[in-house]
Amino acid sequence: MNTVEQEIQAKNLTAPRITPQRIEEVIVGEAYHVFPGTTLTVCCLTLQNSFNVIGESACASPENFDEALGRRIARENAKEKIWALEGYALKNALQAAA
Numbered sequence: 582m583n584t585v586e587q588e589i590q591a592k593n594l595t596a597p598r599i600t601p602q603r604i605e606e607v608i609v610g611e612a613y614h615v616f617p618g619t620t621l622t623v624c625c626l627t628l629q630n631s632f633n634v635i636g637e638s639a640c641a642s643p644e645n646f647d648e649a650l651g652r653r654i655a656r657e658n659a660k661e662k663i664w665a666l667e668g669y670a671l672k673n674a675l676q677a678a679a
Contacts (some may be wrong), residue, residue, distance in 0.1 A: 597675060599667045602649050604660055607667065622651035626659045634662045 586601055610627035621639045628634065636659025638651045 597671060599664060599671060602665050603667060607663065608660075611656065613655065615648060615651065620646040620651065622648065622650060622653035622655045624659045625657070626663070628663070628666075632666075634659050634666070636662065638662070 584601055589598075592622035607628045608626050609629055612624065612625045612627075614623045614625075615621065617624075619639070620641075621637065624636045626634045626636075636655045636657065638658065640646050640651070
């Protein structure tokens with residue numbers, strides 16, 4: 582569990598919110614591509630509603646390229662985009678319920 586999530590729980594902030602668990606729950610598929618001859622790795626995450634979100638990673642020095650690390654960074658970058666999408670959806674739901 583990350584530090585921010587631990588702090589939220591420790592402070593007992595219980596209003597509706599997006600959690601790291603929710604972000605993982607909406608991901609139903611993932612695919613990766615490393616462009617030949619580059620250090621560019623792209624991660625495409627497929628969400629429950631079939632929407633796709635991409636993240637990318639690259640390193641400046643080809644000598645530092647590690648495909649597994651590139652995949653992990655690209656996936657995290659894609660997940661960051663899901664936070665905004667899920668936050669928007671939650672805000673719409675809360676506003677509709679008010």
